[in-house]
Amino acid sequence: xxxxxxxxxxxxxxxxxxxxxxxxxxxxxxxxxxxxxxxxxxxxxxxxxxxxxxxxxxxxxxxxxxxxxxxxxxxxxxxxxxxxxxxxxxxxxxxxxxxxxxxxxxxxxxxxxxxxxxxxxxxxxxxxxxxxxxxxxxxxxxxxxxxxxxxxxxxxxxxxxxxxxxxxxxxxxxxxxxxxxxxxxxxxxxxxxxxxxxxxxxxxxxxxxxxxxxxxxxxxxxxxxxxxxxxxxxxxxxxxxxxxxxxxxxxxxxxxxxxxxxxxxxxxxxxxxxxxxxxxxxxxxxxxxxxxxxxxxxxxxxxxxxxxxxxxxxxxxxxxxxxxxxxxxxxxxxxxxxxxxxxxxxxxxxxxxxxxxxxxxxxxxxxxxxxxxxxxxxxxxxxxxxxxxxxxxxxxxxxxxxxxxxxxxxxxxxxxxxxxxxxxxxxxxxxxxxxxxxxxxxxxxxxxxxxxxxxxxxxxxxxxxxxxxxxxxxxxxxxxxxxxxxxxxxxxxxxxxxxxxxxxxxxxxxxxxxxxxxxxxxxxxxxxxxxxxxxxxxxxxxxxxxxxxxxxxxxxxxxxxxxxxxxxxxxxxxxxxxxxxxxxxxxxxxxxxxxxxxxxxxxxxxxxxxxxxxxxxxxxxxxxxxxxxxxxxxxxxxxxxxxxxxxxxxxxxxxxxxxxxxxxxxxxxxxxxxxxxxxxxxxxxxxxxxxxxxxxxxxxxxxxxxxxxxxxxxx
Numbered sequence: 001x002x003x004x005x006x007x008x009x010x011x012x013x014x015x016x017x018x019x020x021x022x023x024x025x026x027x028x029x030x031x032x033x034x035x036x037x038x039x040x041x042x043x044x045x046x047x048x049x050x051x052x053x054x055x056x057x058x059x060x061x062x063x064x065x066x067x068x069x070x071x072x073x074x075x076x077x078x079x080x081x082x083x084x085x086x087x088x089x090x091x092x093x094x095x096x097x098x099x100x101x102x103x104x105x106x107x108x109x110x111x112x113x114x115x116x117x118x119x120x121x122x123x124x125x126x127x128x129x130x131x132x133x134x135x136x137x138x139x140x141x142x143x144x145x146x147x148x149x150x151x152x153x154x155x156x157x158x159x160x161x162x163x164x165x166x167x168x169x170x171x172x173x174x175x176x177x178x179x180x181x182x183x184x185x186x187x188x189x190x191x192x193x194x195x196x197x198x199x200x201x202x203x204x205x206x207x208x209x210x211x212x213x214x215x216x217x218x219x220x221x222x223x224x225x226x227x228x229x230x231x232x233x234x235x236x237x238x239x240x241x242x243x244x245x246x247x248x249x250x251x252x253x254x255x256x257x258x259x260x261x262x263x264x265x266x267x268x269x270x271x272x273x274x275x276x277x278x279x280x281x282x283x284x285x286x287x288x289x290x291x292x293x294x295x296x297x298x299x300x301x302x303x304x305x306x307x308x309x310x311x312x313x314x315x316x317x318x319x320x321x322x323x324x325x326x327x328x329x330x331x332x333x334x335x336x337x338x339x340x341x342x343x344x345x346x347x348x349x350x351x352x353x354x355x356x357x358x359x360x361x362x363x364x365x366x367x368x369x370x371x372x373x374x375x376x377x378x379x380x381x382x383x384x385x386x387x388x389x390x391x392x393x394x395x396x397x398x399x400x401x402x403x404x405x406x407x408x409x410x411x412x413x414x415x416x417x418x419x420x421x422x423x424x425x426x427x428x429x430x431x432x433x434x435x436x437x438x439x440x441x442x443x444x445x446x447x448x449x450x451x452x453x454x455x456x457x458x459x460x461x462x463x464x465x466x467x468x469x470x471x472x473x474x475x476x477x478x479x480x481x482x483x484x485x486x487x488x489x490x491x492x493x494x495x496x497x498x499x500x501x502x503x504x505x506x507x508x509x510x511x512x513x514x515x516x517x518x519x520x521x522x523x524x525x526x527x528x529x530x531x532x533x534x535x536x537x538x539x540x541x542x543x544x545x546x547x548x549x550x551x552x553x554x555x556x557x558x559x560x561x562x563x564x565x566x567x568x569x570x571x572x573x574x575x576x577x578x579x580x581x582x583x584x585x586x587x588x589x590x591x592x593x594x595x596x597x598x599x600x601x602x603x604x605x606x607x608x609x610x611x612x613x614x615x616x617x618x619x620x621x622x623x624x625x626x627x628x629x630x631x632x633x634x635x636x637x638x639x640x641x642x643x644x645x646x647x648x649x650x651x652x653x654x655x656x657x658x659x660x661x662x663x664x665x666x667x668x669x670x671x672x673x674x675x676x677x678x679x680x681x682x683x684x685x686x687x688x689x690x691x692x693x694x695x696x697x698x699x700x701x702x703x704x705x706x707x708x709x710x711x712x713x714x715x
Contacts, residue, residue, distance in 0.1 A: 030249030071286030347529035562610035
């Protein structure tokens with residue numbers, strides 16, 4: 001089934017009409033590529049929707065209609081409230097009990113209190129203005145005896161989604177749900193079998209009714225624009241696009257339209273992987289369209305163009321910086337997205353920014369073992385305070401308020417109790433007869449950590465493109481992030497060419513050499529966090545090389561060494577010339593120079609020099625940043641620093657040189673005794689490069705040179 005029209009609704013639980021001038025936190029209705037409609041009341045919004053849907057049905061058009069609130073509650077709620085484990089039974093119950101007039105006046109808090117009465121204990125719903133609080137509805141979260149999950153299964157997949165239990169203050173979606181579901185029930189009653197609710201009525205498959213009603217989560221598809229080609233130029237067409245709610249409903253319409261055009265929208269209506277008892281779960285809880293099938297997961301990045309590596313006409317020698325700039329401009333992400341647990345994310349590339357789910361620390365806490373009190377109850381000079389019973393420890397807070405002029409025992413990491421804003425170190429205290437004595441003055445807040453002092457909730461903690469390290473995983477875990485969207489590992493096919501090569505362990509004559517490049521490159525690929533695919537060594541046979549390339553094209557990148565020049569046996573270059581994509585980059589670099597760049601059946605090929613030192617150097621300088629770009633990572637610039645030279649060298653102008661080097665005990669750079677590209681022992685001896693600029697240079701011992709440790713290249 002395909003849709004002729006997309007209507008997306010951003011709902012509101014306001015208790016009075018929204019202002020005449022469009023404002024945030026109001027109702028916006030997006031309709032295809034039109035400017036979103038601003039509705040001041042829910043009554044007005046429903047009549048706008050009736051008009052749009054009536055016209056669509058009259059024109060025999062199919063409509064995907066989305067609302068941005070929960071279609072169900074966590075498992076167990078519906079059956080307790082209605083006696084049926086069915087979300088639609090809750091819709092019917094609310095439609096009979098919720099009153100919501102033309103001016104948005106409603107009884108949602110009264111109905112919430114009635115619902116809580118159905119449960120043992122405080123009931124699951126909470127949050128209200130002070131004047132609406134009563135014995136069955138509290139301003140603060142209660143402790144129901146019948147425990148329900150905080151979030152539905154869909155909300156656990158879309159981690160930034162808010163739970164439905166909270167009804168009041170910023171970020172609360174519970175009131176939108178209470179006031180929205182009766183309106184959805186009204187749509188069901190009006191349109192009958194012309195409307196189906198996905199997946200509550202249709203299962204995981206699309207239905208055949210003209211109207212398909214779905215739950216949406218706008219920021220899941222529109223936040224930070226995960227669609228590389230999504231066009232936001234329309235934002236300048238109307239002042240209404242200054243409001244994020246309007247942008248989101250308009251963006252959702254375009255996002256779904258593009259998904260449908262690319263053939264991926266139907267994936268959103270299929271069963272969610274790894275969800276046990278999926279059909280039973282959604283019957284009561286509902287599901288967010290797209291949860292578990294994010295836009296990036298279902299849109300394969302576009303392939304590189306066949307001529308993406310072509311050099312401008314007349315270019316013969318390319319300086320290193322120009323080559324790197326051209327690569328940076330021409331490579332783009334080729335990897336798809338998956339969601340994984342944080343502990344398994346080492347070395348993976350973030351596909352989008354990550355926001356803190358909680359502050360770190362979440363509450364003020366003590367930085368030391370000592371005694372806490374109110375600073376206002378102290379004075380300069382000696383202070384004596386009675387010590388109250390109890391203590392505050394990490395994970396075991398003090399349950400009470402510390403009176404001014406009194407102190408409480410507090411340990412490192414403990415939440416600062418009410419009435420405490422300052423802590424004195426236990427080493428600075430004398431304890432006797434239930435009292436403490438110490439010298440003032442103490443600065444207010446001394447020895448405490450403020451809530452959010454490290455990271456505040458909802459702030460960006462890591463940006464897209466970051467390659468995750470152990471330190472990053474610590475930050476994510478500390479801020480409550482348990483799963484992240486990352487790029488799939490870049491698959492790099494590695495092969496060597498040449499009749500003279502043998503694999504170590506095989507017999508080799510004196511005229512043959514062992515293949516050193518392939519194990520070296522596979523190791524580098526693995527160190528950079530990519531997935532190596534060993535294609536093996538290929539003889540100088542065009543047909544065998546063609547077959548190897550066909551096999552290698554199943555990866556994301558092909559990395560070869562040898563055969564990348566223009567000689568009789570340079571079959572890599574010859575094959576790429578067949579595709580019309582061959583570009584021989586003669587780079588002004590030593591060691592190195594020839595880099596064969598091209599495409600084979602949509603897969604980029606990097607043909608490195610055959611000499612091991614040149615292959616190693618070009619892999620670090622050119623292949624690594626290009627492959628990180630293909631993997632979705634930030635473009636890396638190796639960090640070097642100036643050190644005194646422990647060598648002498650006279651260099652001619654024209655080429656940039658990378659000398660194998662290491663630092664001596666004095667921090668001076670020594671270089672390997674030979675610059676020959678076949679001297680592999682120098683790679684093992686060195687721990688970095690000395691980079692000598694393109695210009696002529698006479699270097700004497702003690703002159704400053706740029707040293708780049710291999711660690712700057714991720715190895």
